[in-house]
Amino acid sequence: MPSISVLRLGHRVKRDARVTTHCALVARAFGASCFIFTGDRDKKLIETVKDVCRRWGGKFEIKHESSWKAFIKNFRGIKVHLTMYGIPLPEKIEELKKKVKSKDLLVIIGGEKVPRCVYELADYNISITTQPHSEVAALAVFLHELLEGKEFYLEFENAKLKIIPQEKGKKVISLT
Amino acid sequence: MPSISVLRLGHRVKRDARVTTHCALVARAFGASCFIFTGDRDKKLIETVKDVCRRWGGKFEIKHESSWKAFIKNFRGIKVHLTMYGIPLPEKIEELKKKVKSKDLLVIIGGEKVPRCVYELADYNISITTQPHSEVAALAVFLHELLEGKEFYLEFENAKLKIIPQEKGKKVISLT
Numbered sequence: 104m105p106s107i108s109v110l111r112l113g114h115r116v117k118r119d120a121r122v123t124t125h126c127a128l129v130a131r132a133f134g135a136s137c138f139i140f141t142g143d144r145d146k147k148l149i150e151t152v153k154d155v156c157r158r159w160g161g162k163f164e165i166k167h168e169s170s171w172k173a174f175i176k177n178f179r180g181i182k183v184h185l186t187m188y189g190i191p192l193p194e195k196i197e198e199l200k201k202k203v204k205s206k207d208l209l210v211i212i213g214g215e216k217v218p219r220c221v222y223e224l225a226d227y228n229i230s231i232t233t234q235p236h237s238e239v240a241a242l243a244v245f246l247h248e249l250l251e252g253k254e255f256y257l258e259f260e261n262a263k264l265k266i267i268p269q270e271k272g273k274k275v276i277s278l279t
Numbered sequence: 280m281p282s283i284s285v286l287r288l289g290h291r292v293k294r295d296a297r298v299t300t301h302c303a304l305v306a307r308a309f310g311a312s313c314f315i316f317t318g319d320r321d322k323k324l325i326e327t328v329k330d331v332c333r334r335w336g337g338k339f340e341i342k343h344e345s346s347w348k349a350f351i352k353n354f355r356g357i358k359v360h361l362t363m364y365g366i367p368l369p370e371k372i373e374e375l376k377k378k379v380k381s382k383d384l385l386v387i388i389g390g391e392k393v394p395r396c397v398y399e400l401a402d403y404n405i406s407i408t409t410q411p412h413s414e415v416a417a418l419a420v421f422l423h424e425l426l427e428g429k430e431f432y433l434e435f436e437n438a439k440l441k442i443i444p445q446e447k448g449k450k451v452i453s454l455t
Contacts, residue, residue, distance in 0.1 A: 121298050128413060189446075236307070240301065240308075243407075243415075243419050259410070
């Protein structure tokens with residue numbers, strides 16, 4: 104089955120630590136198998152995400168890349184850049200769903216300033232509304248639509264912890 | 280028409296500045312009319328969000344509240360707490376859609392530690408997957424489902440800026 108990877112551009116340790124962590128955890132929870140970030144090398148970010156994977160399971164990779172340009176160029180598959188300036192998702196979703204059935208997908212999400220050339224290198228520039236909000240939200244809604252809600256039913260292999268949904272309160276079971 | 284408000288619990292200036300800003304902008308972009316936060320009084324957060332509203336339009340209020348408990352108790356309408364420990368959204372979405380047709384909605388999103396009593400005060404505790412990820416993502420997917428994707432077609436009154444979606448590149452028009 105084709106895979107989903109997420110590329111986060113221009114990570115800055117001081118400013119983006121939590122937002123990039125949220126992006127990586129959304130990628131994992133919504134079915135991606137790999138999260139790549141450029142910008143600052145951030146060991147703590149990698150450790151935080153790996154720790155979540157160890158406890159909550161699943162196969163998920165996180166890594167730093169030096170050159171976003173080379174990475175995007177060399178990626179073989181469909182490249183979707185999420186940006187408020189792009190074409191609204193509803194206009195492209197059916198086309199995208201067909202394409203990702205047979206091809207790997209790279210979802211690109213920006214930091215503050217996305218270089219012009221990212222818009223050119225991407226096969227699709229897609230907006231999750233044309234209002235300013237959040238790359239975390241854009242990534243989640245995009246993957247939610249692409250997966251048709253299947254993220255609610257994903258199973259994570261070798262999880263040590265699992266939540267049993269409750270009307271009130273918390274129930275977590277330990278699987279080890 | 281009933282309104283949607285979003286309550287963010289336990290904001291901390293240093294740690295949460297950007298994540299709470301993202302939550303507020305998602306609330307606005309996905310059809311809520313009011314964002315309330317408790318925890319630290321953060322004037323810069325309020326100013327950042329108000330500045331977005333001035334430029335991008337729409338009626339949207341942001342305010343600090345001292346007591347989340349009093350606020351939740353006094354809210355008249357449906358109270359939905361988003362938490363990874365709650366009942367998966369697909370099991371409750373139809374019920375919720377019916378209820379919010381005639382009643383105001385308060386969506387509650389947590390900070391690090393959500394007091395037990397929030398789970399009790401909420402009418403619904405709802406999970407957007409039972410995996411750890413992001414309150415920004417949870418809020419976006421929840422509102423996206425509740426609005427059935429209508430956020431893509433919202434118009435924002437008195438906007439000074441408007442994006443004209445492009446296949447490649449950026450096009451923003453000034454409306455003033």
